[in-house]
Amino acid sequence: MTANPLLTALIPLVADLSRELPEAERYRRLLQALRQLLPCDAVALLKLEGDTLVPLAVEGLSIDTLGRRFKLSEQPRFQALLAQRGPTRFATDCDMPDPYDGLVDGHRGHLPVHDCLGCPLYVQEQPWGLLTLDALDPASFGKVDLDNLHAFASLAAATVMASERISALLQNAEDQQQLAEAYKQAAGQQRPRELIGQSAAYKQLLQEITLVGNSELNVLISGETGVGKELVAEALHAHSPRAGKPLISLNCAALPDNLVESELFGHVRGAFTGAHNERRGKFELADGGSLFLDEVGELPLAVQAKLLRVLQSGQLQRVGADQERRVNVRVLAASNRDLAEEVRVGRFRADLYHRLSVYPLKVPALRERGRDVLLLAGYFLEENRARLGLRSLRLTHAAQASLQSYQWPGNVRELEHLVSRAALKALAGHSVRPRILSIDSAHLDLPPAAMRIAQAPPATVAPPSHVPLREAVDAYQKQLISQALSRHHYQWAAAARELGIDRANLIRLAKRLGLEVRA
Structure with a gap:
């Protein structure tokens, strides 16, 4: 008796639903089963986050696909897939651009995809994401039973729901409370915090945030007090692949030296006076996400050495514990001090400085x-x-x-x-x-x-000391007006407001000084 290919693919997945598996492994098995059911060159599982599809697992696609973010507004094929409740196969001559063109792994020449199939996933009647299948052979999916894919998608939705629920259940009561406090703090802001500006310096900052945000590099944010370094850290996290995970913040200058280590790495019960319960530190709270260390230059040298070890190995020990724990955290650090100078005078470790400043980012x-x-x-x-x-x-x-x-x-x-x-x-x-x-x-x-x-x-151009006072004043006024006009793109009303005089008077003065008065 010939085995039913659908049952052959589904039975292992059903068994996996009751198992405690890492999310990555659960999704890997899901995609392997899909390729067994519907042979193809590449498959992917993508999660819908707002207006963006985020790849969670791929097979047959280049590994960098996991770091890509697909905006629906730019991907008509994904829009078409999400618009249908069931599977959709695109015609082989479809003129919609394919987001996976050139990404199929193991093939030379960056070949475009020629046959493409997909199905949306619904969790609790809400669109959760997509399963996509792609092939370089235009005839790959010609005889595919779309009902089989639809049935598979239903079990895939159960798989992702199980994965999310099991991850939540693995947290103990105290962990849940600490996480709830962290999210409450983030959600309890009276207003959504955002970066605002239009200047060239601001646009350059945004470009750097976008550039480094979608990476795993540690970032050292520098700048004067009050420039908004924490907002920059939030923007970096929001632009990163970790945006769906927590961003945990710690002001290193606000903690007594004897509590810094516990705050960073956690402690076990009885580790010190007052440690009545086991507690996770900021690194464990930020596992999978980002940790923002504000005023990192204030950390004691002894704690700097332990922080360096976590950055190097991803392993930490809670205060009073023998067991090591592994974390996956991206560190965003900030300081209004010149840490390079702090290294020179011996107040900050050089090796830690270089670990933190993989990408230095200065806020203007x-x-x-x-x-x-x-x-x-x-x-x-x-x-x-x-x-x-x-x-x-x-x-x-x-x-x-x-x-x-x-x-x-x-x-x-x-x-x-x-x-x-x-x-x-x-x-x-x-x-x-x-x-x-x-x-x-x-x-x-x-x-x-x-x-x-x-x-x-001081003015960039100083008048010669030997000229008469009237000429020196005229030259200085001419320079101030020219600079104001340049800043405001020759908008006379705006320049006049900056200089604190009436627009008509400014134009008359500019004419007297020999400046060109543009319409």
Whole structure:
């Protein structure tokens, strides 16, 4: 009696449902069974995350496929597969681009896929992802029984659901509580935190985040206090293959030296006074995801040595334990110190520095970002408008000019706090709540303009010392106007606001100084 190929493929998978298997192994067996049922050159299991399909397991495709992210808006074939409840086979002359073209492993010449088949997976009646099958021979799937694939997809959905549930059940009660606290902290933010800007420095930062985010490299984020290093870490994690896993944060400067090791690596019961229960450290909480170590330069040298060992081997020991545990964590570290200088003077280990700074990423200071200060101010203004129950909260032109001319030693954090204070000061000046509340330069309480000019970097072109005073003043005014116009792409109104004068007066002054007045 001839064995039913569908049953031959499904029986091992049914047996696997009750087994405690690693996720990768469970998915590998799933794809092997699929290739046994429907011989082909390549198969893949992809999970739908938002508007992106993320490969979880592949067979027959180049290994780098697992690091790729397929946006549905760019992949009409995947859109077509998800639009149907059952299997779909594309015509061999279909003109839709295939995302796997050139990725089939073991074939020279980067051959395109010629026959392609797929089926969506539904978990609890919700689209979970896709199974895809591809072949270089255009006749591979000509006689395939699509009902068999549909039946297989149903069991595949049960497999992924079992995998996710078993992973959740493996956590003990305390682990669940700690994870819940971590996710609650992330979800409990009063507003979604995001990077904001349009300047060239900001765009360069975004390009670097995108470049290094989708990698496994450790990143050392540097920059002045208040520039938003934690936001950059969150963006790196969000752009990485680990985005579906937790991002755990630890401020190394906020912990006593005797607790740092426990916070990082965990402890067992009785390891020290007060250790009444076993506890996982930040590394174990971040397993599979990312760990953000803020102010990493504050770590004691003894802890630095143990951190280095985890980065080198992926193994750690809880405080008071003999057993080693393995973790898979990407480390994102930050410091406002010059760690290279800290290494030179012996306050930071050179080997740890090089492990952390595989990709150094500098966050620009706010004073280097031009008009981004106004975009950020608008974001904080809207926050305060809602908080204060106002219909409108705005900045006057003078206030905008003050913000742009200030040097911002405290960067974005200083701006956020300043806008909140200024909104309260402006509101306090009204006995009746106004329909539109304006913040003027006086509410900002910034240093006087003369002091800001004194604090500013020297002009790039200094007038010769022997010229008459009037000519020197004219040359300096001409330079300031030219620089302002260049920053604002020759928008005279914007340049006038920055310089704190009327637009018509600025144009008249520019003409007198011999500057070209563009329409």
